[in-house]
Amino acid sequence: MNTQFIRYTLGNILMILAGLMLLPLIVSVIYQESWVNIASFLGTSLVTLVIGFALSRTKLHRRTFYAREGFTIVSLSWILISFFSAIPFVLSQQIPSFIDAFFEMASGFTTTGASILLDVEVLSHSMLFWRSFSHFVGGMGVLVFALAILPKAESSSVHIMKAEMTGPTFGKLVSRLSSTARILYFIYFTFMMITLVCLYLAGLPFFESILLAFGTAGTGGFGVLNGSIAPYDSFTVEMILSIGMIIFSINFNLFYLVYIHQAKRILKSEELRWFLAIIAIAVLLISINLISTSYGVSNAFRDSFFTVASIISTTGYSTALFDHWPLFSQLILILLMFVGGMAGSTAGGLKVSRILLLVKIGWAEIKQTIRPNRVVAIDYEGRRIDSKLANTVLSYLVVYIIIFIVAVLVISLETPNLLSSFSTVAATLNNIGPGLGIVGPSQNFAHFSPFIKIFLSFIMIMGRLEIFPMIILFAPNTWLKRY
Structure with a gap:
């Protein structure tokens, strides 16, 4: 275990975080907030900078590292970033409890969007900004952000990208890893800016447009108003967000094909066709189900399209109380929670690629x-799938199910029924935010005990990093010099 390189990398990550805290500090100054808010960000930024600088001064005997170090760096980075980012909320007393923060x-x-806040609108502009900006940074990945701005990235940094990027496989867009991260x-930034401009032109205030664009880009779902998107009551805003959520749930490698003028190759994407087909079928089935319960036709399609886009993208914005919908529609939404977006996107869930591979493996x-006596080959995205990848997908599913069952058992200690326990874990492990029952779109997570909140925090990080990095972090053999 190259612990020196781990300390060095974590130090750089914390210094980057200290720099990012200057953005909400600027927002606090612009809106002439109290000195407590300004001091909270300034003080936390300085402390984070000092600790990060001290760690980064670690003398390196070797810069090379392997998968074990890469997974450890990623897991520790997400925990430390969440820890230090919570401090301004506590110092300003806008979230007095550190566990809540x-x-x-x-x-x-982790772009989950689950909240313990009973009243979002009482937060200051700077705290709202910091809360939503975390979606933007976390959406593409904290370590990917670091690789994009650091001057040099070692070839072994691919282990970091593999640990943080979503999906069963990882591929560089170009030969240099840092160039891949920048692309x-x-x-990512271009689409976020397009979303921001569209929301502003649709009539939303500029500040709210920024925050909703952050949430859409990261498929996070933190809102500015207590009722999420419903208070806007704007068809245009809902369509902008719906389309935006779907776009950010698509594999960014496909957008790169447009960037290099090879857009025709997008049509060959098997995963994209499945993803769009799942959305279309889900919207159609839920709409028909809603219409059969005296829902208006236009409202049925409007609400079902937005909700399906929000759930499958794991964003968590809401315009309707879908926990009051018919059971058939609720079950479809639960299935979408597990499906999630495409690999290589900012969305959570199992990913369409894994679902597709599982179907193909099962059929084979x-x-x-x-x-x-027949040899059955499995083809995916125009290439033959070997047994190693198939075993990887199946192994992930088995571990996922075990973690899910254990989490449901733990959460059942503080939930009144199976639906609430099941959807609480589904909403956090799949990084969605709102679920059903006591964590429905009109509820939140404030009623849980401190222990469950800490437990769910780690479940959210585990879900964002796709389980294995967190398991490796706490595995006893990880910290041994030799296996």
């Missing part, structure tokens, strides 16, 4: 059972 920022950076963030197994 830690939960809020873990939810923010990804250029595409059926064929093999019928004709045992």
Whole structure:
């Protein structure tokens, strides 16, 4: 274990975080907020900078590292970032409890959107900005952001990208890893700015447009108003956000194909076709179900489209109390929570690519059972899938189910029924935010005990990092010099 490089990297990450805290500090000055808010960000930024600088001064005997160090760096970075980012809320007393503040920022950076706040609108502009800005940074990945701005990135940094980027596989866009990170963030930032401009032109205040654009880009879902998106009551705003949430749930590698003038290759994406088909089928089924319960036709399609886009993208914005919808519609939404967006996007969930591969693996197994002597090949995205990738997908599913069951058992200690326990874990492990029952769109997570809040905070981080980095962090063998 190269602990020296781990300390060095964590130090750089904390210094970057200290610099990012200057943005809400500027917002606080612009809106002439109290000196307590200004001091909260300034003081936390300085402390974070000093600690980060001290760690980064670690003398390095070697810069190379492997998957074990990469997973450890990523896991510790997300925990430390959530920890230090929570401090301004506590110092300003806008979230007096540190555990609550830690939960809020873990939810923010993991782009979950689950909240313990009973009244969002009482927060100052700077705190609202910091809360939503965490979505933007966490959406593409904190470490990907660091790789994009650091002057040099070692070739072994691919282990960091693999640990943080979503999906069963990872591929560089270009030969240099730092260049890949910059391209990804250029595409990401461009779409975020387009969303911001569209929301502003739709009539929203500029500040609220920024925050909602952050939430949409990171598929996070922190709102500015207590009723999420419903108080705006604007068809235009809802369509902008719906389309935006879907766009940010698409694999960014496909956008890169447009960037290099190879847009025709997008049509060959099997995962994209499945993703769009799932959205269309879900909207159609929920709309029909709602219409059958005296829902107006136009409102049924409007609410179902926005809600499906919000849930499958794991954003969590809401315009309707979908926990009051018919059971059939609620079950479809629960299924969408597990499906999530495409690999290589800012969305959470199992990912469409894994679902597609699981279907193909299952179908191949059926064929093999019928004709045992037959060799059944599995093709995905125009290439043959080897047994190693198939085993990786199946192993992930098994570990995911085990973690999910254990989490449901723990959460059941403080929930009144199975639906609430199940949807609480589904909403946090899949980084969605609102669920059903006591964590529905009109509820929040404030009623849980401190222990459960800490537990769910780590579940959110585990879900964002796709489980294995967090397991490796706490595995006893990880910290041994030799296996």
